[in-house]
Structures are given as structure tokens and as C-alpha cells.
Amino acid sequence: MWRLYQFALCPFSRKVRLVLSERKIPYELCQVLPWRRPPDFRQLNRTGRTPAMHDAERGIVLADSRAICEYFEETFVGYPMMIGSAEQRAEIRRLVAWFDEQFYADVTWPLLRGRLIVPVMTGGNRNTGMLPAARRKADAYLDEIGFLLGNRMWLAGPTLSIADLAVAAQISVADYFGGIDWSGHEQAKTWYSVLRSRPSFQPILAARMGGIEPPPHYSAIDA
């Protein structure tokens, strides 16, 4: 049985959970908080980052969300998440990279740091000063999602792929902190609502952390 080291609001861990659930790969969760990483986790994954996975029976350790997803793409037959030609797969990987890196730096990380990690580590106020800037930056990405959906069924093409799950994972964490204003983004909102109603999303949306309640629309099925 695979064990996934993660925390509930880590967008990269969410991506891996979504991929594992969609592909029906069983796993158990082990929480690693960003402000208290146990030494045995550092021994397993020397970079200390979440997510990481461990199959103790076979002695396999995987780290980095993209490396983990590619590993299961290569080793697991059912429900592939990177279907298509090399060119289509390049488009999937382009979108994953863009949200993993740019959206995370612009939107997810400032919210995660300012609203959860810094307050927990310093005992300080739950700063919300970064919200307007995060929302404004998220807006441009939602526009781009609308643009992509203008002539595609899913973000990277005709089939659900890791791109949809990676992008939705980032957005779901930003949405938890109130960083997403859906108004004026009908296509992105519809795409996200369809994804969010899938069984793979339900345990992820049910999680709460640090005493922070997400906005009412966060897990409403028909929001």
C-alpha cells in the first residue's frame, strides 16, 4: 500500500490525491505540516517538500508531484491521465507547469503563506491584506482558462487530463482562502463545477485547516 505524505492545503498534494483517486490507486494519508516536518520525513525525502510517496514493502520512495504523476502514468495501466500524441502530452505538461509554477507563485503561495503558515508560526494575525492582489492575479488565469475552453472540452484537449487536475488543485486552495472571484468567468466556473462534483474531489473539499472556514460557495455543488 502506498503512503502519501501531504497536508490538506498543499496544492501539489491535492493534485496527487486527485490523480490517485481518478485512477483508483489505493493509498493511505500521512500528514506532514509545513511548519513541523518530522525528522523521519526528512530521511525519506531529503528535500523536505510535500508530496512524497512511500511503498514500504517494495522500498520505493517518490517525491515531487510531477515525478509522482509521471511514475503512475508509466507503471499503471488503468485510467491514464496523459492521453494523446507527444504534442498533446506536451500541451498537458505545459499547462501543469504553468499553474504549478506561475499560478502558485502569484496566487496560491501568497495566500497559503499569509493566511495560514505565517499566522501559525508566529501566532500573529490572519492577514487578509494580500487578498485583493491575489484575486486580481487569479483573474488573468481564469480568463486564460476561459480562452482555452473556447475550443476545447477539457483544458488540454478532448479528454480529462492531469492538466485539469493540477489547475483545479491550485484553484481549490486559492478558493479556500477566498482568493477566487468567479464573477465574469462563466466558462471557467462551469468547468470547475463539473470537476468539483467528481467523487475524487469530495474528501479534498471536506478538509479544514488552521481554523479557517472557506467561503460558502467553496464546496457547494451547484455554486
Add this chain to the structure above:
Amino acid sequence: MWRLYQFALCPFSRKVRLVLSERKIPYELCQVLPWRRPPDFRQLNRTGRTPAMHDAERGIVLADSRAICEYFEETFVGYPMMIGSAEQRAEIRRLVAWFDEQFYADVTWPLLRGRLIVPVMTGGNRNTGMLPAARRKADAYLDEIGFLLGNRMWLAGPTLSIADLAVAAQISVADYFGGIDWSGHEQAKTWYSVLRSRPSFQPILAARMGGIEPPPHYSAIDA
């Protein structure tokens, strides 16, 4: 013929150039400066980031350095750069991700921004205040490289892989700005010297930008 959109001190462009050269894939260069991205580049690659590649004849656009490297791994037979089992490939991808993301954020980006991009954009001083912190952070990565090489021929295993090229690409840019202190890192230094003497590195090490001269050891073959 592939065209690669890049600039000389972009570590991700360097990685792609190294992979293309090692695999003997012909390409031509097109410079896209980080402070002056032409509109037609934005049309080709909506995220605006380097590197991107374009095969005009076949109408194929690739963006994001990892997506580009994976594309050539899937479509090009000669000189593969991700050899091994799924587990070994996961280790290659883990190392690429770690240096692309963490080393870049800790070392390469502060140097690139502070010593090149901000001075060019503002006409201000070539700040060197970030050098001690960058060197100190780079030190921990050089230790880790030494640790990996303790029982491996190359960074991810017995064969040269994209991991070596990605890590060396980041280090080469940091080294250009004087951000690498090699003393006390004999294993990492030997590994880098061997890589640096390969033909694929020569055009990369010959490039200069922004009137900044790298330290004397930067391109010395026997440094």
C-alpha cells in the same frame, strides 16, 4: 528546423540547449530578452516564458523546459536522457524539479534579478548585496550533490541524464554571477568540470550578457 526562443542566462533555456546538443537535434536560436518580449513571442507562447520552441513547417509549438525535454524523449530515438526503470526515471524527475524550483528560487533567480534584470530595467546599480546569501544557500545544494555522487556515477544513477544537465544549467548561471564558491566541494566540482568540458557546454559558456564578466574560473577547462 526547430527554433528555440531563449536568452543566454536563462537556466531553463540552457537546460534545453544542453539536451538538444547532447541528443544532436539541430535547432536555431532566437533571443527573447526577459525585459523586452516581442508581441509575436506572446502570440506563440501565451505565458511569455522562455524557453519555447517552434517548428514552423509542422506548426508545432512547445513551451516549458520540462515539457520540451519530455517531448524529445518521447519522439526522438537517439541519445536518450532518461534511461532506466520507472523508479529511476522518477529519481531523474525529482532532481530536475528540485533544482528547477528550489535552487532557482533560492540562488539563480535572486542573482539573475538583482545583477541583470533589475539593473537593466531601472538603469540602476549592479547590486551585489545578494551574493553572500546566494553563495550560502548554494553551499547546501553542493553538499547534496556531493552526497548523491557518494554512491552514484552521475546525479540520478549510472548514466548521464537530464538531471545532470538541469542541475548544471542552474549552477552555470549562478556561477556566471559569482554565486558559487567551489571550495570544500571537491566531488561536485569534479562532476561539474567533467560536464563543463563536453562540447554541448562550449557555446553556452562562451555567451556574455549585460556587460557582466563571469569570474575567471567560470569557463576554465581545468578550474
